[in-house]
Amino acid sequence: MNKYSGIPFYRTISSTPLKAFRVVYKQTDLFVLAERDLTSETLALVREIRLPLEAYIFKNPQFLKSLEPLPCDPEAPEIVRIMLKAGSIAGVGPMASVAGAIAEMVGKALLKKGLTSQVAVENGGDIFLALKRDARVALFAGDSPFSEKVSLLIKRELMPCGICTSSAKIGHSLNFGKADALTVVHKDTATADALATSFGNILKNFEDFKKMS
Template sequence: MKRGLRRKKTPDAYRERVYRRVAGSGLVSTFVRMVETDLHILASCPVEDPALLLVTETRRQLEHYIADHPLFLESLIPLPDDPQAPPLIREMLLAGRQAGVGPMAAVAGVVAEAVGRGLLARDDVAEVIVENGGDIFLARQVASVVSVYAGESPLSGRVGLRIAAQRMPLGVCCSSGAIGHSLSLGQADAVVVTAPSTALADAAATRLGNEATGRRPVERALEVARGIKGISGVLVIVGEQLGAWGDIELVKP
C-alpha cells in the first residue's frame, strides 16, 4: 500500500485504470478479478479459464502462508529467507531483501509473473502481458513500448520505455506517491523499474518511490537505485523533472 505525503492522490483516475489503454498489440484481452487481485492479460489466445486457475492457486499459497506467518503481511522491512516456504513466497522474501523493503512490496509483481509464466507453459500461448495494478510481466516476441502514466505530471503519457524482444521476459513495475492506493512515502509521480524478476522490479519501485524525497528527489532515487542488485533500469518522474539510469531506452509513445 503506497500513500503519498506530497498531495492528495487521484483515486478517480486510478479506478478508471487509465494506464490500461493498449494500442496495436494484436493480442487477445482478458480480465481476471478475484478479491484484491485485478489482472489485465493480453495473450495470443483467450486465457480466462487457465488464468483464473493460476490466480486461484497463487492466492491460495499467499493466503495460507500469511495465515501462519502474519509478520510476512505486516512487515515494512526485509525478512529472512524461509527454506520451508513455497518458491513464490521465497521469491518475495528475496526481492524484499534485495530492495530493502518488506516482502509484500513484491506481491503485485510476483502474482503477475506467476500467472504469466503459467500461461506461457501452455502450448497455445506464445506471448503474454500480465498487468496487475500498473505492474507488468512482459513476454513478447517483438519490441514493445510501455507508456508511463504519471498522474498530474506534464510528462504523463508523453514518455515511453521501449523494450527490445531479446530482453523479455521482463518485469516493468511502477510506484507513485501521487496515484494508486498503496503506500509510498515519496514525492514521485512515477518510479518505473525494469528487472528480469517482476517481484524485484515491484519491490525496488516501492523502495525508490520512498526515496524520492527532499530537494533533489530524482537524483536521490537514482543514487539509491545504483545499489540495488538485479534491477536493469529505472525511470523517475517528479513534476516536470525526469531522470533515468541503467539499461533503459526512452521513446515517445
C-alpha cells in the same frame, strides 16, 4: 482515496494483434494479452498461486505487515520465497513485490503450459512482459505534464522481464516518497516491483536522485 483509484487508466492499448482480457479475483486484478482468450485458465492460475500465499500469511501475519525485509524461509511456498528474496534485495517488506510476483507467475505458467507463446500480464500497473517483438510501454504519472507522453522501448532481447511503477500520487500502494511515477525494468518482475517501491520511498526531492546513483 485519490481520484485515480479503481480506474484502469493504464490499460489503454494503442495497437496489438493479441487478445486482451481481464481477470479479477479478490485483490488481484489482471489485464492480460495472449494469443487467445484464456480467462478461465488464468483465473484458475490466480487461485492456485494465491492459495498458498494466503495460507502462509494466515500463519505468519508479520509477512503482510512488515515494511522491512524478512528472513529467508526455505520451507515457504514458491511465491513467498520469491517475495522474500525481492524484499531482501530492495530493502523493503515482502508485500511490496506481491503484484509483480503474481504477474510473473501467471505469465510464466501460461507460457509453460503451452497456452500461448507470448504474453503480457499487468497487475496493478506492474507488468510481466514476454513478447516476440519490441514493445513500447507508456508511463502514466497522474497529473504530471509528462503523463502518457513518455514511453519505454522494451527490446525483444530483454524479455521476459518486469516493468513496475511506484507512485506517491496514484494507486493504493503504500509509498513514502513524492515521485509522480518511478519505473524499474528488471529481469525479475517481483524484484522490479520491490525496487520501484524502495526507490519511490527515497525520492522526496531532486537531491534524492544522488542517493540512487
